[in-house]
Amino acid sequence: MKTQLMTAIQTSISEVMETMFFLPVEFGPEIPIAESGMDAKKLVCELAFKGDFSGNLILMAPETLVVEMAENFMGESLENLTPEHLDGTLTEMLNMVCGNALRKIEAKTPFELGIPKKIGSTLFETHVFTIVETTDSKMAILLTLDE
Amino acid sequence: MSYSILIVDDSLPMRSVIKKTLKAAGYGNSELLEAANGEEALALMKKSWIDIVLTDYNMPVMNGLEFIKVLKADDLSKEIPVVVISTEGDASKIREFMDCGAAGYITKPFTAEAIRDLIVTILGEVDYEDAVDDSDTDFDF
Numbered sequence: 001m002k003t004q005l006m007t008a009i010q011t012s013i014s015e016v017m018e019t020m021f022f023l024p025v026e027f028g029p030e031i032p033i034a035e036s037g038m039d040a041k042k043l044v045c046e047l048a049f050k051g052d053f054s055g056n057l058i059l060m061a062p063e064t065l066v067v068e069m070a071e072n073f074m075g076e077s078l079e080n081l082t083p084e085h086l087d088g089t090l091t092e093m094l095n096m097v098c099g100n101a102l103r104k105i106e107a108k109t110p111f112e113l114g115i116p117k118k119i120g121s122t123l124f125e126t127h128v129f130t131i132v133e134t135t136d137s138k139m140a141i142l143l144t145l146d147e
Numbered sequence: 148m149s150y151s152i153l154i155v156d157d158s159l160p161m162r163s164v165i166k167k168t169l170k171a172a173g174y175g176n177s178e179l180l181e182a183a184n185g186e187e188a189l190a191l192m193k194k195s196w197i198d199i200v201l202t203d204y205n206m207p208v209m210n211g212l213e214f215i216k217v218l219k220a221d222d223l224s225k226e227i228p229v230v231v232i233s234t235e236g237d238a239s240k241i242r243e244f245m246d247c248g249a250a251g252y253i254t255k256p257f258t259a260e261a262i263r264d265l266i267v268t269i270l271g272e273v274d275y276e277d278a279v280d281d282s283d284t285d286f287d288f
Contacts, residue, residue, distance in 0.1 A: 015256065020164075020256045070160060073164060074163045074164055074167070085163075088158045089160045095205070095234050096234050098234070099233070099236070100236075102237075103236045110235070110237040115205065
């Protein structure tokens with residue numbers, strides 16, 4: 001099931017990034033985040049979901065990429081963007097990706113999404129993430145399913 | 148024709164995107180009000196006349212479904228059309244919204260055309276001159 005959901009998540013990331021953020025993406029390797037080369041300040045958010053199976057999706061992106069996404073998403077320039085805009089852009093991206101991906105999964109009961117929330121980036125240095133590459137930057141995603 | 152349109156979403160960027168979409172769709176002369184959840188929206192609706200509500204589902208404090216139920220239970224607000232804009236697009240969830248009185252449903256990610264077409268269906272066509280001439284407004288997503 002994790003493989004099926006991960007495939008749906010990757011499809012959804014492509015759809016959401018191109019439709020709402022005008023950024024085409026390609027998928028890179030699964031590697032520990034410490035080896036990803038994402039050394040700049042990172043923003044991280046997570047979203048829990050429950051249904052036929054439950055879990056969490058975590059999205060990590062350098063602040064520079066989130067600024068580019070926010071500019072594209074809202075049509076605003078950098079000087080008009082606040083930290084709330086940046087956090088909100090990343091959490092909304094995660095919300096759309098997760099909701100879109102779960103719609104692609106056949107389920108007996110509808111999935112329920114939690115509220116996406118910002119979390120600390122230092123918690124995940126040893127975790128293995130899937131790298132998502134944009135033209136000039138990269139982000140990373142981690143899917144965990146409850147036992 | 149201008150309207151009073153209430154956008155209910157806990158995401159500040161999403162409210163901003165929906166506002167820009169509405170302006171580009173010809174509702175630039177309309178009053179565009181915002182609330183971050185159902186409770187805020189209900190408080191605002193006690194003070195302002197609203198022609199249509201666009202609401203998210205998944206919000207803290209009071210979610211979109213709870214909000215619609217309260218709205219539709221009140222004689223003063225039950226006729227106000229409510230459109231749900233949400234990531235959750237499961238057929239049974241959409242049916243639940245419609246059974247509670249929602250006038251329409253749009254899934255995120257959405258296209259500007261989807262929002263415009265549904266609002267036009269509910270409120271009627273707007274004069275093209277009402278559209279905001281804003282070169283920064285990207286209407287092509």
